[in-house]
């Protein structure tokens with residue numbers, strides 16, 4: 001399979017345990033090139049563990065992770081070159097400016113001089129923060145800092161972006177702005193995205209979703225299919241759908257996880 005045909009991310013039969021606690025159990029999922037895929041799961045489902053394996057923070061002992069066909073264990077540099085990531089926990093240096101944070105990260109990826117400056121400028125325009133270049137990150141709102149993290153994750157032009165609960169703790173309009181930026185990157189730039197969330201209203205009916213619960217994938221399909229076809233259609237503007245519009249997905253999810261809790265009992 002050549003690089004153009006390979007999925008952006010392939011996770012195959014991955015399991016991971018912390019001592020006796022099995023955090024992931026035989027998880028497989030695929031993010032096709034240029035597509036938005038949501039990973040929906042409650043707290044403790046295993047999302048962050050999966051991201052830690054996909055970014056090689058943890059080594060994969062059971063199963064395989066491939067990024068555009070490159071195996072993360074045997075060809076880590078080639079695989080990670082295609083990957084950008086926004087972690088759940090904030091990792092910007094608050095006492096450096098936006099520019100310094102981005103420039104430092106760009107330098108790690110071998111960028112310097114004019115190309116680096118141009119890249120930072122383009123990315124800050126993309127996330128709507130061009131006027132904050134020389135301000136310390138400490139002065140930004142939570143949503144603005146998140147947008148800087150997205151810019152930073154894209155500095156080396158990855159073709160796959162992983163976001164772990166990127167909107168958690170943000171107000172509705174900041175969440176909407178971030179969802180909008182990410183969906184535009186998919187639609188206009190062909191970026192592939194894995195969007196991990198426990199917030200139902202960030203998912204549109206036509207989105208490809210995987211539902212993760214207690215370390216296992218318990219459902220996969222479009223969000224509309226998983227919700228039994230009762231999900232309200234996405235609105236054309238990329239705001240989260242109003243509360244209640246995703247009630248069917250939430251109800252389906254609760255029914256699935258309750259059934260599993262019953263199985264386990």
Ligand SMILES: Nc1ncnc2c1ncn2[C@@H]1O[C@H](COP(=O)(O)OP(=O)(O)OP(=O)(O)O)[C@@H](O)[C@H]1O
Pocket residue numbers: 018021022023041042043044045046047048049050088165
């Ligand atoms: N370093 C660790 N040591 C021990 N157990 C861990 C560790 N990291 C995660 N776990 C456990 O693994 C399971 C999955 O956790 P994980 O953080 O991956 O879930 P999550 O879906 O990202 O949840 P959240 O949204 O709350 O971050 C949980 O039971 C958690 O307690």
